[in-house]
Amino acid sequence: MNFFGGLYSYEVVMLILGVILFVVSIILLIRGRKGLAGYFVLAIAMVGYPSIRSIEYKDGAITIEKNTHELQQDPTNPQTRQALRQELAKIESRPVPDARTATIIARAQFALGNETAAAANLQKALYSDPRSSEALALKQKIDAIQQLDRLTAEVKSNPQNATAKEDLAKHLAQATREPIANPDALAKVAQAQAAMGNHQEAVSNAEKAIKINPNSPAAIELRRSLPIAPRQ
Secondary structure, three states, X not given: OOXXXXXXXXXXXXXXXXXXXXXXXXXXXXXXXOOOHXXXXXXXXXXXXHHHHHHHHHHHHHHHHHHHHHHHHOOOOHHHHHHHHHHHHHXXXXXXXXXXXXXXXXXXXXXXXXXXXXXXXXXHHHHHOOOOHXXXXXXXXXXXXXXXXXXXXXHHHOXXXXXXXXXXXXXXXXXXXXXXXXXXXXXXXXXXXXXXXXXXXXXXXXXXXXXXXXXXXHHHHHHHHOOOOOXX
């Protein structure tokens, strides 16, 4: 991430002008000019504000990456989900400086269920670096999850279709290569696992999806289609 990472254009301009003002003030001071204290204060403020914002952005990206990992390990933890949501809100509207940061943000947004925003930042990541392994892996995971509904329906409509089962198994393996925290994605995975006969795994993921967002259409459909025990 470069030094200007996460800065708006006006903050970059402020930083550059602040440096110029500071250098000019030093030159004038050397030449014997007096009364430059105000210029030094202004220059420091112009450099300091965007510098602090840049540091906060870098620290925020690191925290988001950590919180996303924690949420994937414990997707039903509301405190972890809220912590990630709050950290993400601090920086997701700022300019994205590079492919890796865009991927970090996209992964967090997808984990929280904001798939539209995740797709937009993933596109930025791949535009910035089409060979980014992290961005390509995330794209593969999201694409696989998006195919599950269609493939699950095919297997359910024709359980003897070996090709459809093979395709579903392949996409399911890609989708679950790393833990999932997105409740709608968990619901798709649960339905796919049920169609493949993996009922224990299906029920486990269905319960997670319902606990995260019990009122979503996906959760309601899961209750109808899978043997989910009533919540206490």
